[in-house]
Amino acid sequence: MIKDMIRQNRNFEKYLSLFLLLIIIFNLSFFAWKNKEVFLEKYDVDYWDKVYSVSQWKTPTPEEFINDAELYAVAGSNYIRGGSPTEINPEHPPLGKYLIGLSIVLFNNEKVVSLILGVLVLVLLFFLGREIFKKDILAWILVVLFSFEPLFREQFTTSMLDLPQLFFAIAAIVFFLKAQKNHRFYFLTSFSLGCVSATKTPVSAGMLIGFFLFYLLSNKDFKRILSFIVFTPLIFMVYFSSYIVHFFYNMNLGYFLRYHQWMFDWWTAGRVSWGRVWRMLFTGWWRTWWGEVEFIRFSSWTVFWPLLVFCSFLSIIFYWRNKKKEVLLIIFWVFGYLGFLNLIAVFPRYLLFIFPGLYILSLFVFMEIATILLPKKLIRKIKECFV
Numbered sequence: 475m476i477k478d479m480i481r482q483n484r485n486f487e488k489y490l491s492l493f494l495l496l497i498i499i500f501n502l503s504f505f506a507w508k509n510k511e512v513f514l515e516k517y518d519v520d521y522w523d524k525v526y527s528v529s530q531w532k533t534p535t536p537e538e539f540i541n542d543a544e545l546y547a548v549a550g551s552n553y554i555r556g557g558s559p560t561e562i563n564p565e566h567p568p569l570g571k572y573l574i575g576l577s578i579v580l581f582n583n584e585k586v587v588s589l590i591l592g593v594l595v596l597v598l599l600f601f602l603g604r605e606i607f608k609k610d611i612l613a614w615i616l617v618v619l620f621s622f623e624p625l626f627r628e629q630f631t632t633s634m635l636d637l638p639q640l641f642f643a644i645a646a647i648v649f650f651l652k653a654q655k656n657h658r659f660y661f662l663t664s665f666s667l668g669c670v671s672a673t674k675t676p677v678s679a680g681m682l683i684g685f686f687l688f689y690l691l692s693n694k695d696f697k698r699i700l701s702f703i704v705f706t707p708l709i710f711m712v713y714f715s716s717y718i719v720h721f722f723y724n725m726n727l728g729y730f731l732r733y734h735q736w737m738f739d740w741w742t743a744g745r746v747s748w749g750r751v752w753r754m755l756f757t758g759w760w761r762t763w764w765g766e767v768e769f770i771r772f773s774s775w776t777v778f779w780p781l782l783v784f785c786s787f788l789s790i791i792f793y794w795r796n797k798k799k800e801v802l803l804i805i806f807w808v809f810g811y812l813g814f815l816n817l818i819a820v821f822p823r824y825l826l827f828i829f830p831g832l833y834i835l836s837l838f839v840f841m842e843i844a845t846i847l848l849p850k851k852l853i854r855k856i857k858e859c860f861v
Contacts, residue, residue, distance in 0.1 A: 487611055494614040498596065501621050505630065506589060512631045513586050517578050522548050526562070543632045547584040550575030550633070558723045559716070560733055569672035569716045570635040577633075584633040591637045592630045596621055598644040599830055605651040606800045606834060612841070620833050624774040625826055635674040636826045642669040643682060644830060647807070650686055651800060657701045664705040668712025678827065679709065681814060685806040692802060751815045751825070756780045760822050772822045782829075785836035792842040801838055807831045 506513065526548045528537040540548070549563040554575030559568035577587035596617050603613030620626060629637040646666035653659035663686075671679035683706070690699045720730070754760050758775030762768055786808055793801050808831040815824060 491614050494618050498621050509631050516582050517584050519551050543634050546571050547633045551578050558720045560720050567672045570638040574633045589630050591641050595641050602648050628774050636823045639674040642666050660702050660705040664708040668709040671713045672716035689803045755783050782832040782836050785839040786832050788839045789835035804831045804834050
């Protein structure tokens, strides 16, 4: 009888997981079909090179204006043909733009790589959810919910750097959590962190390193701290490897260091008003910082954003009740990066970096509230179903 109950519970979980997977597949397939023109449009290298040559990025009296996504595509196309990463869009490291350039070479379209990376982000998010919640069904629920997030979905149809950065960041977190059981995963953790640093800004990787060290220190796990530090040189190797083409043009290390000083100055040059990030999260209004300052309503905001933030704050309280150590890492990730965003001039898409964390903390809070409010007998039966 007990064996039959276990078998029934496993079948229930299997069928529910399959149902959730089908929702994800249908959701992504419908989105791709609805936007098929975007992914089938041919990228004209010569045309965009010409547009760039007379744009605001090349001349003080531009004839054309190109946005960031178009600039990254031009840069990626140039890099993949052997151009130096410090010539076009030197403000950002080159790895993400190399991926865009590879998409142009393989698919003759700069946005297909975003669709592929979006799917891979969901795959990694499943593994991250499983590491945190220890139950496949909760990981599937997490992925289903996040797959409908507008801020995430809008990145599929553009060639920005936020999605590849998120992919490598989640990979780093997944491998780091796996490294708590097997030290060999610190190699993949460091490799992923190197990719994060080489995609959009090294600061993101530096903050993740800090979060990982805080997490290990909070657990007083000095042996793993040493193991992690041993592999950190790989981060710098990956980062500098992304600039290897540049060194064929200019071997001057002093120039390379001055270039990074200029990159840091560029990132910190925007006018910052404290609270801008919180206004975006709670109201959907974004305050610009160039030209004449104005407020813009961005379309990806939903009424669920304030709920996600509120639940994330509640997760700090529930963490002290539950002491689920993996949740502590996500708390470091979300609130540490939000603190950083308050120090720089931001676009709404920058929030994507911590949105998986907001969903994880919110699901954690709902599960904790359920264990408090629902009858213990019902909670026991639900847990039996998901063992």
